[in-house]
Amino acid sequence: MQYVDVTGSREAAGRSIRMRDMARRLPRLVRRSLALAWRVDRAATVGLLLCQAVAGVLQALGLVAISGTLTALLTSGDVYHRLLDAWPSVALLAGASGVRALLGITVTWLSSRLRPLMSREAEQMLLAGCAEVELCAYDEPTFNRDREAADRGAQVTGDLIDEGQDLIASSASFLAGAVVLAGVHPVLLPLLVAASLPQALAQVSAARVRYLANLRSNGANRMLSVLRWHIFTREAADQIRAGTMAAFLSGRYRDTVSRINREDRIAADKGARMSLVGAVCGGVGSAVVWAAVVFLLATGRISVGRAGTAVFALQTVGQSVRGLVSVGARAVRTGLYMDDWSGFLDKAGGFRMRRGTHRAGPPEKIEITSVTHHYAGKDRPALSDVSLTLRRGEITALVGFNGSGKSTLSKLVSGLYLPSSGQVRWDGVPTADADPQALWQQVALVPQEYARWPLSARENVTLGQPASRGDTAVREACEAAGADEVVEALGSGLDTLLAREWLNGEELSGGQWQRIALARAFFRRAGLLVLDEPTANLDPLAEFRIFQRLRSLARHQVVLLVTHRLTNLAVADRIVVLDGGRVVQEGTYRQLAEDDGLFRELLGCQITSDTARGDGDRYGAPA
Numbered sequence: 011m012q013y014v015d016v017t018g019s020r021e022a023a024g025r026s027i028r029m030r031d032m033a034r035r036l037p038r039l040v041r042r043s044l045a046l047a048w049r050v051d052r053a054a055t056v057g058l059l060l061c062q063a064v065a066g067v068l069q070a071l072g073l074v075a076i077s078g079t080l081t082a083l084l085t086s087g088d089v090y091h092r093l094l095d096a097w098p099s100v101a102l103l104a105g106a107s108g109v110r111a112l113l114g115i116t117v118t119w120l121s122s123r124l125r126p127l128m129s130r131e132a133e134q135m136l137l138a139g140c141a142e143v144e145l146c147a148y149d150e151p152t153f154n155r156d157r158e159a160a161d162r163g164a165q166v167t168g169d170l171i172d173e174g175q176d177l178i179a180s181s182a183s184f185l186a187g188a189v190v191l192a193g194v195h196p197v198l199l200p201l202l203v204a205a206s207l208p209q210a211l212a213q214v215s216a217a218r219v220r221y222l223a224n225l226r227s228n229g230a231n232r233m234l235s236v237l238r239w240h241i242f243t244r245e246a247a248d249q250i251r252a253g254t255m256a257a258f259l260s261g262r263y264r265d266t267v268s269r270i271n272r273e274d275r276i277a278a279d280k281g282a283r284m285s286l287v288g289a290v291c292g293g294v295g296s297a298v299v300w301a302a303v304v305f306l307l308a309t310g311r312i313s314v315g316r317a318g319t320a321v322f323a324l325q326t327v328g329q330s331v332r333g334l335v336s337v338g339a340r341a342v343r344t345g346l347y348m349d350d351w352s353g354f355l356d357k358a359g360g361f362r363m364r365r366g367t368h369r370a371g372p373p374e375k376i377e378i379t380s381v382t383h384h385y386a387g388k389d390r391p392a393l394s395d396v397s398l399t400l401r402r403g404e405i406t407a408l409v410g411f412n413g414s415g416k417s418t419l420s421k422l423v424s425g426l427y428l429p430s431s432g433q434v435r436w437d438g439v440p441t442a443d444a445d446p447q448a449l450w451q452q453v454a455l456v457p458q459e460y461a462r463w464p465l466s467a468r469e470n471v472t473l474g475q476p477a478s479r480g481d482t483a484v485r486e487a488c489e490a491a492g493a494d495e496v497v498e499a500l501g502s503g504l505d506t507l508l509a510r511e512w513l514n515g516e517e518l519s520g521g522q523w524q525r526i527a528l529a530r531a532f533f534r535r536a537g538l539l540v541l542d543e544p545t546a547n548l549d550p551l552a553e554f555r556i557f558q559r560l561r562s563l564a565r566h567q568v569v570l571l572v573t574h575r576l577t578n579l580a581v582a583d584r585i586v587v588l589d590g591g592r593v594v595q596e597g598t599y600r601q602l603a604e605d606d607g608l609f610r611e612l613l614g615c616q617i618t619s620d621t622a623r624g625d626g627d628r629y630g631a632p633a
């Protein structure tokens with residue numbers, strides 16, 4: 011079992027990283043990191059830039075001071091006068107070092123302030139981006155892969171501030187050293203840069219190898235987080251124990267980790283080999299540069315004092331070139347992750363919602379016309395040529411076998427999905443032309459898998475959107491859903507946190523949660539009420555009450571009910587029977603129960619199984 015990038019497009023992008031790309035990308039990366047830093051903390055960003063600029067100037071001054079000191083000390087004359095001549099340069103050197111140390115501390119302070127802010131900002135931008143995509147995006151492997159990569163990009167955003175800072179610092183120190191070195195002799199600077207090139211190439215290649223290894227492990231890492239979630243959280247804790255699955259899951263986790271370790275080890279070995287070759291070439295290059303200095307000194311082309319300055323300048327420039335290359339390579343790798351992040355934000359993984367602007371009100375009529383719907387990667391359509399009209403004040407029930415398309419149809423009616431072909435129109439306006447946020451204001455949905463939000467009972471009902479009538483409206487919705495008794499039994503009533511793993515939180519039973527989910531939908535007072543298996547976890551009495559109340563609740567709403575509890579369907583005005591994604595029957599309960607067809611067949615099975623259960627209970631129950 012593996013998650014793989016089926017398109018391989020990002021691997022191709024990673025493979026194309028070359029020295030030229032790096033040079034092209036670096037300024038963009040610095041700009042991008044500064045833009046994000048500016049967004050989260052302007053004062054710290056300006057402070058950082060100022061510190062770096064001043065540190066660069068001080069570095070240059072320090073090198074000039076070294077040159078002055080050496081020239082003063084190495085010229086002829088008595089020691090006293092030589093020291094007297096040297097002291098202003100020494101004082102400048104000491105002053106510059108002291109201020110640079112202070113600036114270094116300030117840079118560390120400001121960076122540590124900015125780093126977490128940037129990562130969190132990037133994460134929040136990603137979360138906001140995810141909320142803007144079409145629901146169908148989650149069915150696409152490419153979207154999930156890109157989102158995962160973008161998440162990684164958001165996490166490493168903070169690194170970019172350090173890398174950006176190191177780049178600016180190395181560039182400033184390179185410039186300072188280069189100016190001084192060029193002043194000593196014009197041949198030294200180009201020679202040094204040429205000598206550093208092999209190392210630079212090796213570093214970039216090693217960074218590419220590491221990025222590609224990470225890319226290959228992306229799917230495995232994703233699987234690890236899925237496994238970790240299942241092993242860690244209480245959601246499946248009971249099933250892991252009762253199913254004695256712990257060893258199996260840990261084994262799969264271990265196997266996946268081994269796969270990642272193997273990739274990492276190969277990348278580390280390859281990277282080390284490249285670095286070694288680069289270091290050897292760099293060493294030879296350095297020897298050539300030092301030989302050039304000795305040659306220039308021996309042939310009298312430079313003085314001893316200038317040769318001394320050259321030594322310091324060479325060290326500074328050499329260090330900054332190495333720094334530039336290694337930080338540059340790291341920054342390019344981070345930049346690739348950030349490309350994943352910003353690319354995802356730009357086009358929301360290619361699934362940004364682009365619908366119309368019509369602001370839908372509570373619908374009078376929802377028409378489904380010749381709707382066919384395909385899920386991504388499926389050969390067969392989930393729905394084929396379905397036509398149907400839903401009206402306010404009417405309860406329409408969808409029934410059929412598992413997988414016959416009931417939930418899909420309810421999601422199309424709610425505008426959560428747009429049909430592959432055909433139209434769903436709310437009062438004549440296709441859902442594709444409606445403003446989705448305004449449309450969903452009119453949708454109250456209880457899906458099969460309703461969310462159990464780790465929020466207070468009140469927020470679980472209001473979904474964070476309280477009504478003007480405050481708790482009165484919450485209590486009315488709870489009463490309609492039979493959740494009033496659930497809330498009353500909670501330690502702090504509506505204020506109770508519904509998550510036992512948190513301090514003071516309380517846990518509800520499956521049926522109690524379902525009542526809260528129903529209260530949520532009743533509280534919303536939207537124009538469309540969609541109930542997908544709303545009573546699956548309810549006891550018979552609670553179920554009976556819900557179906558009883560549905561009639562009065564439906565007076566002002568379009569109601570769509572999906573259920574397998576056929577015996578309760580007398581409450582519906584119309585029943586639509588789906589089979590293999592097609593409508594095969596439509597009518598009232600009485601009509602369908604009398605007609606030959608799938609509904610009567612299903613109803614017969616349910617009555618038979620209920621009777622069998624009843625018999626079993628009767629004969630099997632202890633006296």
Ligand SMILES: Nc1ncnc2c1ncn2[C@@H]1O[C@H](COP(=O)(O)OP(=O)(O)OP(=O)(O)O)[C@@H](O)[C@H]1O
Pocket residue numbers: 149385386388392410411412413414415416417418419458
């Ligand atoms: N997100 C999805 N991605 C791909 N295929 C899907 C997705 N959701 C549903 N399907 C497929 O579409 C078909 C219809 O599924 P749907 O959930 O609408 O059926 P249903 O009638 O509601 O089933 P059930 O009674 O089991 O809830 C099934 O073949 C299912 O595998």
